[in-house]
Amino acid sequence: MSGSLVEAQFSPALRAFVSLAREKLYREPQELMQHPRDFKNGDHRLNPDFTDNIAANAPRPAAVLVPIIAYDEPAVLLTQRSKHLSTHAGQVAFPGGRIDPGDESPLAAALREADEEIGLPARYATPLGYLDSYLSGTGFRIVPVVALIEPGFTLRINPSEVDEVFEVPLSFLMARENHARHSGIWKGVERHFYAMPFEKRNIWGATAGMIRNLYEKLYE
Numbered sequence: 001m002s003g004s005l006v007e008a009q010f011s012p013a014l015r016a017f018v019s020l021a022r023e024k025l026y027r028e029p030q031e032l033m034q035h036p037r038d039f040k041n042g043d044h045r046l047n048p049d050f051t052d053n054i055a056a057n058a059p060r061p062a063a064v065l066v067p068i069i070a071y072d073e074p075a076v077l078l079t080q081r082s083k084h085l086s087t088h089a090g091q092v093a094f095p096g097g098r099i100d101p102g103d104e105s106p107l108a109a110a111l112r113e114a115d116e117e118i119g120l121p122a123r124y125a126t127p128l129g130y131l132d133s134y135l136s137g138t139g140f141r142i143v144p145v146v147a148l149i150e151p152g153f154t155l156r157i158n159p160s161e162v163d164e165v166f167e168v169p170l171s172f173l174m175a176r177e178n179h180a181r182h183s184g185i186w187k188g189v190e191r192h193f194y195a196m197p198f199e200k201r202n203i204w205g206a207t208a209g210m211i212r213n214l215y216e217k218l219y220e
Helices: 012-024 050-054 106-118 204-220
Strands: 060-069 074-079 096-098 127-131 142-147 162-169 180-186 188-197 201-204
Touching: 060 106, 060 127, 060 204, 074 201, 096 106, 106 127, 106 142, 106 162, 106 180, 127 180, 142 204, 162 201, 188 204, 201 204
Parallel strands: 060 142
Antiparallel strands: 060 074, 060 096, 074 162, 127 142, 180 188, 188 201
16 A cells, blocks of 8 residues: 555455455456447447447547545545536546556556646555446547545646546445436437436536446445
8 A cells, every 4th residue: 555554544444445446346457458349338338329439430548547535434536627628528527538658557647647637646546456448439448547545635736627626425426326327418319327416516427437337346
């Protein structure tokens, strides 16, 4: 564990989560699948025709950090994206973005993006494993990196990318009854997606899909 994290001092809830994550998450990123239909997770799970649209164009590689703050009752750190961005403007998201040619790995990309977007230093993060890569309807193949975050960090939000940062109890997001299935019209077609409303926030789409994948990997 990084920094001053001492596993022997973890609360039962935190210890149980870390143990499950180590046991059930992938040890290596699952980002090498070549065809969209090979992806286990993504917008196509609820919308099978998505892969037909994406197959004509190679999905762009991206990575996100799924930050689990190591409180006695763990919490997930999320961002509200800037309303001025060209894609997914104003949506709730994990810190992350495209994998650049200079990034050594999806993990390196996720940590770099978290530092650039919200000022979360890599030294606070202890990687625990990977979720299934997520194929988005907007043409990204996203590698989600689950990491334990040591408390005590001070964030520096980049206003050109992020409007706000907030926390949601892990116990809320890992409760199946909080996983709703909604639908809406996108480009003239009805699309289905997971949604997890929390207080004034609407966690939905790809972010909710990755959270659902975390729940399925660890608790189903």
